[in-house]
Amino acid sequence: MSSNTGTESPALIMKKKHLVLIGGGHAHMMLLANINKFVAKGIAVTVIQPSEHHYYSGMGAGMLGGTYTADEIRFQTRAMVEKQGGGFILDRAAEIDPAGREVVLEQAGKRIAYDVLSCNAGSQVPDRGLSLPEGGDIFPVKPIEGLARARERIIAAGKSRSLHVVIVGGGPSAMEIAGNLHQLACRENLLPPTITIVAGHAVLPHAPKRVRRLTKGSLEKRGISILTNTRVRQVEPGSLLLDSGESLAADMTFLAVGVRPSPIFSRSGLPVGPDGGLRVNRYLQSVAEDNIFGGGDCIYFEPRPLDKVGVYAVRQNPVLVHNVMAAFADTPLREFHPGGKYLLIYNLGDGYGVLNKWSLVLGGRLAFRIKDYIDRRFMHTFQAGDH
Ligand SMILES: Cc1cc2nc3c(=O)[nH]c(=O)nc-3n(C[C@H](O)[C@H](O)[C@H](O)COP(=O)(O)OP(=O)(O)OC[C@H]3O[C@@H](n4cnc5c(N)ncnc54)[C@H](O)[C@@H]3O)c2cc1C
Numbered sequence: 584m585s586s587n588t589g590t591e592s593p594a595l596i597m598k599k600k601h602l603v604l605i606g607g608g609h610a611h612m613m614l615l616a617n618i619n620k621f622v623a624k625g626i627a628v629t630v631i632q633p634s635e636h637h638y639y640s641g642m643g644a645g646m647l648g649g650t651y652t653a654d655e656i657r658f659q660t661r662a663m664v665e666k667q668g669g670g671f672i673l674d675r676a677a678e679i680d681p682a683g684r685e686v687v688l689e690q691a692g693k694r695i696a697y698d699v700l701s702c703n704a705g706s707q708v709p710d711r712g713l714s715l716p717e718g719g720d721i722f723p724v725k726p727i728e729g730l731a732r733a734r735e736r737i738i739a740a741g742k743s744r745s746l747h748v749v750i751v752g753g754g755p756s757a758m759e760i761a762g763n764l765h766q767l768a769c770r771e772n773l774l775p776p777t778i779t780i781v782a783g784h785a786v787l788p789h790a791p792k793r794v795r796r797l798t799k800g801s802l803e804k805r806g807i808s809i810l811t812n813t814r815v816r817q818v819e820p821g822s823l824l825l826d827s828g829e830s831l832a833a834d835m836t837f838l839a840v841g842v843r844p845s846p847i848f849s850r851s852g853l854p855v856g857p858d859g860g861l862r863v864n865r866y867l868q869s870v871a872e873d874n875i876f877g878g879g880d881c882i883y884f885e886p887r888p889l890d891k892v893g894v895y896a897v898r899q900n901p902v903l904v905h906n907v908m909a910a911f912a913d914t915p916l917r918e919f920h921p922g923g924k925y926l927l928i929y930n931l932g933d934g935y936g937v938l939n940k941w942s943l944v945l946g947g948r949l950a951f952r953i954k955d956y957i958d959r960r961f962m963h964t965f966q967a968g969d970h
Pocket residue numbers: 605606607608609610611631632633634636637638640641642643644674675676677703704705706724725756759845847878879880881891892893894895896928
């Protein structure tokens with residue numbers, strides 16, 4: 584990039600510095616909201632993302648169930664970037680070339696040069712060797728926009744027949760999806776579906792006993808079956824083969840089998856953690872490249888591996904803004920401190936939530952209302968883009 588207009592003498596040609604952001608996820612909210620400050624300092628900013636919107640995962644299950652519309656849970660990333668004088672590329676980063684300081688795009692292998700790069704490309708649901716069939720109604724719980732398509736498919740098919748819907752996984756997102764499928768069927772007057780969770784070893788294996796009991800109780804009371812000590816061996820069109828050898832009817836299958844960081848970094852030869860996430864130091868900076876930063880699910884925080892929850896991504900925002908700015912100004916970086924125990928609230932559909940922090944556990948409508956309030960406030964704050 585150059586400010587050369589064709590009339591300037593070579594001595595006057597100034598090369599503009601370039602900040603490139605891969606993904607506009609939860610850890611990049613404040614960077615996105617501050618693009619105008621970089622632009623004002625003469626730094627060009629480009630955001631690469633495969634969608635013009637970023638979906639807030641905390642409200643994803645609620646969108647499936649119909650509590651929220653898609654518009655209520657997504658950020659207008661492209662509009663926010665362009666309004667502030669940044670550039671937006673609708674594409675996926677395929678690789679990073681750290682030596683050449685370039686990001687290679689997926690389509691046509693185009694290259695985008697950077698001076699400083701910040702990565703918030705999130706995570707994906709791995710197939711866990713399930714050799715998924717082509718086509719079919721199989722929905723990984725990420726990306727969240729896939730849940731909007733699942734909702735449409737279920738409404739279209741569930742009016743004329745009772746669907747068999749299976750959720751594979753025993754973690755929080757499996758529980759949220761199951762409860763919100765029940766809500767969806769009730770709200771849309773669908774023929775009552777059969778909803779089954781194939782939870783693997785156990786339901787919420789890392790949660791306190793009371794959280795497990797409340798969650799299980801709430802779902803089972805609404806007729807949702809939960810199979811524990813059961814795994815899916817193979818996904819076939821219309822059914823699932825279980826490790827017991829039994830077959831389970833499945834018109835629609837949701838995969839909630841955990842997440843893995845974006846594969847960009849291992850593909851690029853950058854140092855990664857055991858999960859394939861970009862290995863970063865306490866400044867959220869690549870341990871190998873001073874001018875590469877990252878946050879959210881796509882990093883491996885070397886000082887202390889972090890849970891893949893949006894809470895950490897959100898906490899990383901101010902540090903990323905500071906450090907990316909400092910990388911241009913050559914001023915000291917700030918450390919990221921993950922902080923203590925975080926509040927978790929599951930939205931289990933039908934207005935029911937389960938809340939947990941420290942030893943406090945609360946199940947019921949109040950828990951859902953607290954989550955709803957926090958999530959709506961988060962959306963409102965960042966959609967306004969005034970951070
Ligand atoms: C159903 C569900 C509910 C959840 N609920 C909660 C909750 O209530 N609270 C909580 O703390 N956590 C929750 N989580 C976990 C949470 O989703 C993640 O920790 C969070 O999404 C991480 O944020 P992120 O910005 O790193 O990644 P993401 O949200 O995945 O965002 C990544 C962004 O990068 C873009 N992108 C992806 N690949 C590329 C690429 N190659 N190039 C460019 N851009 C790319 C994507 O389009 C996306 O916009 C939930 C997860 C699920 C699945």
